[in-house]
Amino acid sequence: MYVVMVTYTAPVPDVDYALPDHAEWLAKQYEQNHLIASGRRDLHRGEVLIVRPMSRLKLDAMLASDPLSLGHLAAYEVIEFSASRTCHELHAVNELLAR
Template sequence: MYVVLLTYTAPRQELDYVLPDHVEWVARQYDHSYFLASGRREPHLGEVMITRPMTRGKLDAMLATDPLVLGHYAHYEVVEFSATRTCPELRLLNEAVVH
């Protein structure tokens, strides 16, 4: 699994033009079941996304298609982790439990 930190690198006025495309991009990632959760970082510096387990190459390729990244409005930091303890709702993602 990954925690993905998106940090805006452009002024808010410039972001307003591309954010609708980014919102559509995020929706597509949920449609493909890649994202588990996402939301705005406070203060409004960027966003946080939690993804399902996948290869790092697949994640990097997916993130590279984000309109914010394509337009150089933001950059990503990726933290990989193995879920070994989860709430019951995420039990299927717990990599320490034999399925």
């Protein structure tokens, strides 16, 4: 599983212009069952993505297809971790990780 810290690297108006395309990209990632959660960081600094387990190569390819990446508007910090405990609502996700 991964936590991806997205940091905007371009002026806010440039990022805002790309956000509708980015929102479509996020929807596609949810449809493909890649994302668990996502949301904006405070002060319009970027976003946080929580990504289901996958190969790092697949994750890198997924992030490279993000309009924010394609437009050189954001940087991505990828943190890989193995969840050993989850809240009740994410129990099914944790069970999948144990397999």
